[in-house]
Amino acid sequence: MDGILTGTCSWTxxxxxxxxxxxxxxxxxxxxxxxxxxxxxxxxxDSTYYGMPSARNSRLWAERTPDGFRFDVKAFSLLTGHPTRPAALPADLRPALARHGGTRRTPADPAFLDEVWHRFAAALGPLRDAGRMGAVLFQLPPWAQPGPRTRAFVEECRARTRGWRVAVEFRHPGWWAEGGRADTAALLGGLGMAAVAVDTAAGLPGSLTPDVPVTSPALSVVRFHGRSAAWGTGGKEERFRHDYTEGELREWLPRVRALADRAAEVHVLFNNCCGDAAVRAAGTMAALLGQEPRTAAPTEAPGTAGPRPRSSGAHGNGAAGHTGCDTNSPDRRSAPATSGTGTQEASCPD
Known part of the structure; x- marks a missing residue:
């Protein structure tokens, strides 16, 4: 299972x-x-969805991780058709957002989009140059239903990301419904884009099928959003709060292995944001897949080698120090701190 990489949807x-x-x-x-x-x-x-990334942060992320480490980067909200706050943009682009940013029914001005795309791509350059770039994730909004307009949007995203590995997560259930499944697979397959399979609660408004085909021989992606009963209707905190059991993760082993048989690399990511639930679930999944814990060679900042921190169990996610899903935990899906450039604060380059 060397081609299966497991992790979480945020470390911050x-x-x-x-x-x-x-x-x-x-x-x-x-x-x-x-x-x-x-x-x-x-x-x-995931912070790159809420605010434009910066080249400085990309360089620091590359410097602080070992060879072979991968960053999957969530596409900026404006580039996926979501509403975008002016503060999420660099200061010089904010006045143009109201005039050229588009709405659910009207696309953004092409020249304005060109500039945003240019800056987004340039900011990720250091990750690509260092070999740390995994894939760019385009998570389309629930109102992006199957049809010519959304198909054209997906095709444009691919045209702007030639040479990148790209994954697409559809939030409208119609894309993978029985009547449109073949067309969706053909669309992504023809563009060389990886389909994202998801784990969510079943039988709710907006529930998504976990059975998604491999559409790119290079990559397949699975994102575990949790099985909260509030998935289709609740607030941000409630939708993603879930503590996966080992049994729930075992259900996915045949699917993940089947994806690995058809794709060179499979990215398994946990998005259930409550305490340390995501890192524990990721560690458990890695163990179930027979992967060795990555705790043998800690990376140290230059000149700061010191005592190794004690691991809290296999993969650093054992029972010691376990924190369950706190119903009062803060919601990480707020926008990152921004500076006058619209990027994350340089003093906090997570």
């Missing part, structure tokens, strides 16, 4: 940071990423 989730999973001495921005990368080979950067 406030609920994770406050859970105690990061040991003393590794609770600053650099220490957290190094600690995470000692234990997992993959992470998703």
């Amino acid at each position: 989730d406030p609920a994770l940071v406050s859970s105690g999973w990061y040991p003393r001495g590794r609770r600053d921005a650099e220490g957290r990423l190094r600690h995470y990368a000692d234990r997992f080979p993959l992470v998703e950067v």
